[in-house]
Amino acid sequence: MPSPAAVNDGLAERFETVIGLEIHVQLQTRTKLFCSCPNAFGGAPNSRTCPICLGMPGALPVLNEAAVRYATRAALALGCVVNRRSRFARKNYFYPDLPKGYQISQYDQPLAGEGRFELDVEGRRQSVRIIRLHLEEDAGKSIHDGMPRSATGSYVDLNRCGVPLVEIVTAPELRSAGEAVAFLSALRDTLLYLEVTDASMEEGSLRCDANISLREHGAATLNPKTELKNLNSFRFLRQALAFEIERQAALLAAGEPLRQGTRLFDERGGETIAMRVKEEAHDYRYFPEPDLVPVALDEAALAAAAAAVPELPLARFDRFVAPAGYELSTDAAAELVAERRRADYFEAMVAAGAAPQAAANWVRMEIGRWLNESAAEMAGFPVPAAAMAELLRAIDDGTVAAGVAGQVMDRMAETGRAAADIIAGEAFRQISASDQLAPVVKAVLAAHPDEVAAFHGGREQVFGFLMGQVMKATQGKANPDTVRRLVRAGLER
Numbered sequence: 293m294p295s296p297a298a299v300n301d302g303l304a305e306r307f308e309t310v311i312g313l314e315i316h317v318q319l320q321t322r323t324k325l326f327c328s329c330p331n332a333f334g335g336a337p338n339s340r341t342c343p344i345c346l347g348m349p350g351a352l353p354v355l356n357e358a359a360v361r362y363a364t365r366a367a368l369a370l371g372c373v374v375n376r377r378s379r380f381a382r383k384n385y386f387y388p389d390l391p392k393g394y395q396i397s398q399y400d401q402p403l404a405g406e407g408r409f410e411l412d413v414e415g416r417r418q419s420v421r422i423i424r425l426h427l428e429e430d431a432g433k434s435i436h437d438g439m440p441r442s443a444t445g446s447y448v449d450l451n452r453c454g455v456p457l458v459e460i461v462t463a464p465e466l467r468s469a470g471e472a473v474a475f476l477s478a479l480r481d482t483l484l485y486l487e488v489t490d491a492s493m494e495e496g497s498l499r500c501d502a503n504i505s506l507r508e509h510g511a512a513t514l515n516p517k518t519e520l521k522n523l524n525s526f527r528f529l530r531q532a533l534a535f536e537i538e539r540q541a542a543l544l545a546a547g548e549p550l551r552q553g554t555r556l557f558d559e560r561g562g563e564t565i566a567m568r569v570k571e572e573a574h575d576y577r578y579f580p581e582p583d584l585v586p587v588a589l590d591e592a593a594l595a596a597a598a599a600a601v602p603e604l605p606l607a608r609f610d611r612f613v614a615p616a617g618y619e620l621s622t623d624a625a626a627e628l629v630a631e632r633r634r635a636d637y638f639e640a641m642v643a644a645g646a647a648p649q650a651a652a653n654w655v656r657m658e659i660g661r662w663l664n665e666s667a668a669e670m671a672g673f674p675v676p677a678a679a680m681a682e683l684l685r686a687i688d689d690g691t692v693a694a695g696v697a698g699q700v701m702d703r704m705a706e707t708g709r710a711a712a713d714i715i716a717g718e719a720f721r722q723i724s725a726s727d728q729l730a731p732v733v734k735a736v737l738a739a740h741p742d743e744v745a746a747f748h749g750g751r752e753q754v755f756g757f758l759m760g761q762v763m764k765a766t767q768g769k770a771n772p773d774t775v776r777r778l779v780r781a782g783l784e785r
Contacts, residue, residue, distance in 0.1 A: 307506040307544060309537055310514055311472050312464035315479060316457050318430070318497040319362045320489050325429045325456035326353030326396065326584075333495045337449040345453040347392030352583050359427060359456040360587060362488040363403055364597040366458055367425045369486055369604060372407030374597075376589050378426075380581040389432030389448050397459075399578040402426035403587065409462075410606060411478035413471055415622075420475055421463035430455040452496075464503065464514075469533035473526050476500055481605045485632045493524045500529055505550075506540045515544065516552035520564060523557060532557035536564050605629045618648035627656055633670040640677030646684045654680065658698045662705060675704045683711040691715055693772070695763055733778040736761045747783055755779065 324331050327344035343351035367374050381399040407422035432450040439447050466472045480491045491498045505517040523529040543550055555564040611617040612625035628635045641651040686692045692700055692715050703714045737744055747754040758779050
């Protein structure tokens, strides 16, 4: 087989790439899908299990109602048609981390069918068709390395057995690795807005399988597809798809047949590795789960799920940049709407009287700095939005200089006190009086004769340096407009 590394540049462009995604999302319920075991990450191996998780004879599953609510909310947000009646099935296969010998999933009657998900891909809008969204339980985890006897055997941790998942299946409408990454990123943001999952790819709460095939441009039929399993980061999804596109292109160019199969991504080698021949649906011998009744949703359940769907990131983005909205830049709006709490905080500041542009800058810059320094999430920022709006008003009316307002915010976060109290009591008040600033300006100009000469020689940019020195000498408390006027007057003299 030709190596992808040996493929001529541009070979892959001879073919059309066709990608469909299968995304598994762990629902953030308190307990598992069919039992009362805790639904939480980690824990000692096999400590969060029960006879239902372990598939003991006679143990009967009981459906978690919260999981159905969360899945219905997600389906509505993705524009899917929610089926009033759905049912569970047994998906039969043998694997060491599947103690029952089957997985309870949904097959011919899923929770939700056709939908459409709109996203932004590098500034252009794209709509991707959702084929289905269904509920299923997770399997356990096989551990092949890092254990005392990994050289001679594998280990099994069944804590994850029975964890509630939704599987979201897209139509094969994505045409590049970049589009696939953009879709998964937008979907993750949406699911976080819905508060149905923590979407942690590191902890396995969001996992992606990618089905990829190539065909000649204009061809109606697809070549056999490859399924790439368990891609748990955006970077790995992009790398695995890029490698697979080149691998399949090399085979097709050489006239070698493609075989349908499943491959894993080797993160260290940056390549995909054959795992097994891809199964067909009939290989799983699906049949209706006899221990669970069908799921029936009435109007009240659908109305409650619809009411729990907030304004979603893309619609919020459009409103933030619109002339009738806040008129933010696309970069500012995209950064704000990427996290629901951050966008909520911004809007609360505006509602409390802050100017939209200033509020956006503060949320992105100074509050972002505080969060980074504190290793905290937006939910952990202790200053109320109304108090931040008060600080911005103090900047606007000249009570405090913008250069030290960040320090005031830090003191507000540390003490819980109001901006006005901190400004008045801790020497943060802005210095605006000319008679206080004139001696400072005079001293700065005297200390930098070369820069003054350079300014008179035509180097206008030196003016900014001299202003900066005055601001530094006053610890950022000087009124910039007053400093600008005094420095200009001093240079003219």
